[in-house]
Amino acid sequence: MRLLREILHSLLAFVRTFGAMALFFVQLLRYSPWTFFRRFNLVVAQVYNAGALSIVIIMVSGLFVGGVLGLQAFASLERFNAEEATGILAGFALVKEIGPVITALLFAGRAGTALASEIGLMKATDQLSAMEMMAVNPMHRVMVPRFLGGIISMPLLTAIFTMVGLLGAHLVAVELLGVDVGAYWQQLQQAMDVEDISEGIIKSVVFGVVASSLAVWEGYNAVPTAEGVGRATTRTVVRTAIAVLILDFMITAYLL
Amino acid sequence: MNIKDYFSPIYSDRLELYTPITIQQWSQALSDALIEVRDLDFSRGPRTIFRNLNLTIARGDITAIMGPSGTGKTTLLQLIARQLVPDRGQVLIDGVDIATLNQAGLYELRKRFGMLFQNGALLTDMSVFENVAFPLREHTRMGERLIRMVVLMKLHAVGLRGASELMPSELSGGMARRVALARAMVMDPDILIYDEPFVGLDPISMGVIVRLIRRMNDTLGISSIVVSHDIKEIAVVSDRSHLISDGRVVASGNPAELDQDSSEMVEQFMHGLPDGPVAFHYDAPDYEQQLFGREK
Numbered sequence: 011m012r013l014l015r016e017i018l019h020s021l022l023a024f025v026r027t028f029g030a031m032a033l034f035f036v037q038l039l040r041y042s043p044w045t046f047f048r049r050f051n052l053v054v055a056q057v058y059n060a061g062a063l064s065i066v067i068i069m070v071s072g073l074f075v076g077g078v079l080g081l082q083a084f085a086s087l088e089r090f091n092a093e094e095a096t097g098i099l100a101g102f103a104l105v106k107e108i109g110p111v112i113t114a115l116l117f118a119g120r121a122g123t124a125l126a127s128e129i130g131l132m133k134a135t136d137q138l139s140a141m142e143m144m145a146v147n148p149m150h151r152v153m154v155p156r157f158l159g160g161i162i163s164m165p166l167l168t169a170i171f172t173m174v175g176l177l178g179a180h181l182v183a184v185e186l187l188g189v190d191v192g193a194y195w196q197q198l199q200q201a202m203d204v205e206d207i208s209e210g211i212i213k214s215v216v217f218g219v220v221a222s223s224l225a226v227w228e229g230y231n232a233v234p235t236a237e238g239v240g241r242a243t244t245r246t247v248v249r250t251a252i253a254v255l256i257l258d259f260m261i262t263a264y265l266l
Numbered sequence: 267m268n269i270k271d272y273f274s275p276i277y278s279d280r281l282e283l284y285t286p287i288t289i290q291q292w293s294q295a296l297s298d299a300l301i302e303v304r305d306l307d308f309s310r311g312p313r314t315i316f317r318n319l320n321l322t323i324a325r326g327d328i329t330a331i332m333g334p335s336g337t338g339k340t341t342l343l344q345l346i347a348r349q350l351v352p353d354r355g356q357v358l359i360d361g362v363d364i365a366t367l368n369q370a371g372l373y374e375l376r377k378r379f380g381m382l383f384q385n386g387a388l389l390t391d392m393s394v395f396e397n398v399a400f401p402l403r404e405h406t407r408m409g410e411r412l413i414r415m416v417v418l419m420k421l422h423a424v425g426l427r428g429a430s431e432l433m434p435s436e437l438s439g440g441m442a443r444r445v446a447l448a449r450a451m452v453m454d455p456d457i458l459i460y461d462e463p464f465v466g467l468d469p470i471s472m473g474v475i476v477r478l479i480r481r482m483n484d485t486l487g488i489s490s491i492v493v494s495h496d497i498k499e500i501a502v503v504s505d506r507s508h509l510i511s512d513g514r515v516v517a518s519g520n521p522a523e524l525d526q527d528s529s530e531m532v533e534q535f536m537h538g539l540p541d542g543p544v545a546f547h548y549d550a551p552d553y554e555q556q557l558f559g560r561e562k
Contacts, residue, residue: 131390132389132390135385135387135390136383136384136385136387137387137388137389137390139349139383139387140381140383140387140388140389141389142349142376143347143349143376143379143381144376144400144401144404144449144453145373145374145376145377145401145404145405146400146401146404147369147373151404
């Protein structure tokens with residue numbers, strides 16, 4: 011009986027949290043057009059914070075992930091004397107899967123945590139309350155610009171990651187392992203369709219929405235203490251990672 | 267609130283016009299009560315903070331809200347500013363029940379407020395100048411030159427014109443409080459609310475803040491609410507005080523009246539006595555039993 015009560019209690023808490031998250035998300039969407047047009051400078055500042063400041067980590071990761079893909083693809087395809095197809099394998103993996111997913115995970119670790127802790131600290135130091143008292147809606151001024159900044163940044167970061175990844179795979183496969191440069195790029199160009207690229211773009215936009223809204227939500231709902239902000243930051247990474255991986259599977263299954 | 271209500275004593279039926287009035291007449295036309303708290307109940311979880319609280323804050327005065335720590339003074343401010351919603355009862359500002367306002371109405375009302383938070387609550391990603399300019403940029407269409415002029419005037423009033431380019435992290439606690447005060451008054455509010463303005467200040471900063479509160483209230487003709495438990499400073503600065511304990515107002519009056527109040531509660535608070543109705547110890551089991559008895 012006690013177990014049943016605890017399960018029911020947990021279920022209710024989950025529904026309550028999920029409902030609050032959904033309402034918060036609706037509010038973000040509701041205020042987004044107004045904020046985008048009326049407070050564009052704030053959105054640009056957040057694109058810089060979430061996007062531009064993440065470029066280095068994205069490029070370094072992209073280069074090495076691409077390099078590993080080049081190595082693995084070459085090693086696998088060499089068994090079938092098909093090493094010229096290294097470009098196709100690395101390209102498809104990067105554009106459709108690895109690019110959007112790893113960028114979203116890196117985004118959660120770099121920008122998502124920064125967003126959650128910044129908003130959490132603003133709450134802990136009464137800055138959000140002060141805005142409310144100055145008749146400034148924190149949703150307009152703080153949450154939505156960060157949300158939009160994340161959504162805009164994610165596809166751009168994904169594109170950068172994928173391009174640098176392809177370059178990394180090229181360096182390993184062509185420069186290091188001797189795959190023909192023409193075969194590498196031409197086969198990739200011939201095999202890749204617009205649908206493949208749009209799959210990557212769709213994923214990056216969806217991951218952008220999920221990662222930014224989760225980071226903003228966690229910050230906004232952080233318990234206003236040092237421990238609370240720390241927990242919110244951790245939850246941001248964990249929840250984003252899980253959500254991204256589940257959504258990746260669902261989108262892939264839907265688009266195949 | 268209908269504008270006619272303000273003018274009713276001098277409203278001319280014959281001309282069907284509002285007769286031009288002086289500021290003095292205007293203030294007389296308004297009721298003396300700026301804020302009324304009526305039969306207010308508020309709880310946080312199982313803990314009752316206020317039970318049937320009634321309180322009036324007079325227009326033009328500096329009103330102090332005093333009480334022991336944890337008695338709900340800051341909560342009362344949050345209820346007055348509708349950052350919290352009462353379980354029962356009303357908060358009336360100029361006769362308007364603030365619970366009936368929609369978000370736009372609430373934000374219009376809040377434009378009449380200036381609030382000094384306990385820790386200043388400065389926006390940490392902006393300089394001192396930008397913090398003070400923040401409400402102007404958000405709510406007015408003032409040009410950059412005019413904003414600069416107004417901000418520098420307000421910073422000058424709190425003695426920090428020279429610190430305008432500093433970031434909040436470079437300020438001492440007292441300086442941050444003064445910048446927050448400049449920001450609170452930059453929109454020339456009708457009501458200035460100070461939440462524990464004297465906490466953690468050195469004697470010089472405290473003296474400066476005390477003088478600023480009095481000077482601004484008198485020169486700008488505003489009303490001020492000061493939440494504090496610093497009796498000495500409150501006695502200097504306030505016109506009227508309300509002492510809150512156990513979720514209700516236990517005494518009201520000017521500082522001298524409160525000082526003469528013979529009730530046990532008021533006496534304990536005003537003279538800082540360790541024994542009295544307010545227990546020093548939080549509710550706990552028997553001391554000896556807890557120290558030497560078997561742990562349960």
